[in-house]
Amino acid sequence: MEQIVTKEQSKSADESVLNLFWAVLKRDLMLAYRKKSDLFNPLIFFLMVATLFPLGVSPEPDFLAEVAPGVVWVAALLATLLSMDSLFRSDFEDGTLEQTLLSPQPLFIVVLAKVLAHWMMSGLPLTLLAPLLGVMLFLPAEGMSGLMMSLLLGTPTLSLIGAIGAALTVGLRKGGVLISLLVLPLYIPVLIFGTSAVQAAVTGLPLAGFFALLGAMLALGFVMAPLAISAALRISVSG
């Protein structure tokens, strides 16, 4: 008898966690939808950075094809970083972040939902836009699938790590530059394996190992980052 009760309780607890996740996700997506400029700015930035390289270095197709994986990845990384500052800032400014922290609901889930929403608004469109940049930079067609897959696996990790920086700096008036300083060194492993995956795809080497590594980093970020983000948010709001 008792067991049944606990099972039902745990079931209802699971449901309420799921409901919470959806409610937060839906709200953040709705907010982004109603403020569309925030949605497009990182994408435009992504395109512009990729345009700078041929202009600044050389429009030679062979050269561009060689640097394309790195350029697209660095541009994606910077675009993600650019969008990071707004993740918690508006919530902090209008007081909804306070209400979030005062909720009996698990902050872990709330944070995860917010980061997922952010990724759907930044990392996912960046991934979808990446082939266009690949074409602009003469990336061989064999590299496209590797580029998209590596971005698909890598950008969520970028969002998770970036969110730690955003949470740490949310209480500061000027968080933008500081976030880059805090977060960029932590992005290096993702950059290394992401670019290498694309290069491997171009040269026809097996890709599974790279995706496994990117996936492992994502899994680690998925488990650890929300803890750091939650702690950082409590500290920032408390200060």
Place this chain on the structure above:
Amino acid sequence: MSTSLVQVENLFCERDERVLFEDLSFTASAGEVIQVEGQNGSGKTTLLRILSGLSNNFEGDIFWKGQPVADVRDDFFRELLYFGHHPGVKAVLTPEENLQWYAAMHPGVDGGLINGALDKVGLCGYEDSPCHTLSAGQNRRVSLARLYLSHAKLWILDEPFTAIDKKGVAEKEQLMLDHADRGGCVIFTTHHELAIGENIRRLNLDELAGT
């Protein structure tokens, strides 16, 4: 005898090199309406933020129903309604969406009462306009509508009457007294002269805070 809800012992807090309070101890019981008083900068807001659990830059002990508040945080948050300087209203969402989000975050809140609550704070007809089209006072009313939704026992309200008109203030005062009568507890600050003055317990930080 009424039961004690919040018990504060030897609270010490300093901010920017200045001691705000030292050895501050008091108890807030069910059925009480407590106004925290003090000059500007005496630490009223800081005290309310500490009590609500938002700020942890303090030394001393806070108990919720006799247990250290850090140990029973979820229970405490379940029974807490906090109203801060920022009303916690998203500008691009409508009043209804804002309250629905609040209901999702706080399981104790009954989402079905939202329309009624908006009626009661005089926002009937504004349910579907985004909050940035509303006035400052109306935005704060959206947040105050939570008072009608929540089953929370402890209300911590920081300047709830700012930008609220006279009629609204009178209603909220009555609401606070009713809440206390139902066994709740209200801790609040305000710069308004209140009509319910004699029913309120006052906590003056200038007198209590030793130095």
Place this chain on the structure above:
Amino acid sequence: MSEKKKWLPRWFYQLASPRWSYDIMGKLLPGFALVALISLVVGTIWALLYAPADYQQGNSFRIIYIHVPSAILAQSCYMLMAVAGAIGLIWKMKVADMVAKSCAPIGATMAILALATGAIWGKPTWGSWWVWDARLTSMLILLFLYLGVVALHSAIESEATAAQSAAVLALVGLVNIPIIKYSVDWWNTLHQPATFKLTERPAMAPEMWMPLLVMVIGFYCFFAVSLMMRTRNEILIRERRSSWVKELVGKQ
């Protein structure tokens, strides 16, 4: 809090008192300073005059007697900073916060020293001041991590908040350091197969590594001295309104 008190030794709680820490560090300082002085002087003379020259690199290899200790210290200092930060976070211990804060600039200096000596060493060995060697690159990233912690600390006005935020960042960095190291090593082998490695040498002769050991000990003691001095300073600044600090300053 009460259960925790049972299993932690008493000195741990005494450490929480800034005054006690200040006094105990004051007593430990001269000893460490003496050991640091002796081992640094002995190690330097030994390393420069008596250790044999490298059969490949000649005398230029002698810079490892500074390069290696500073690199080791830069890494262990980060560890200490993160651990102290964690203690400060969990037990709200002010002194641990101050230790963590004092670690950051020292560690950053050590990382800069390791990078500078690496560059100086690189010139005769590789013919250029900078090579994207795995160790040097990891050290550069470690320096960036330090700079991030320092920048965050100085950006936040409230001391308590700054300490907590920096501690979270340091812990995140600590988790990431092995991943960064692994990825940089891997990246390095991919792009520069079979370059000459700086420090991975087949079994150093004892007369070469003995002075190195002395230098490492000297660096550690020097680090301890500088950390304690910084922390004592920090304690005085943070506790300047307390009566014992006023008394102390009044006496001098």
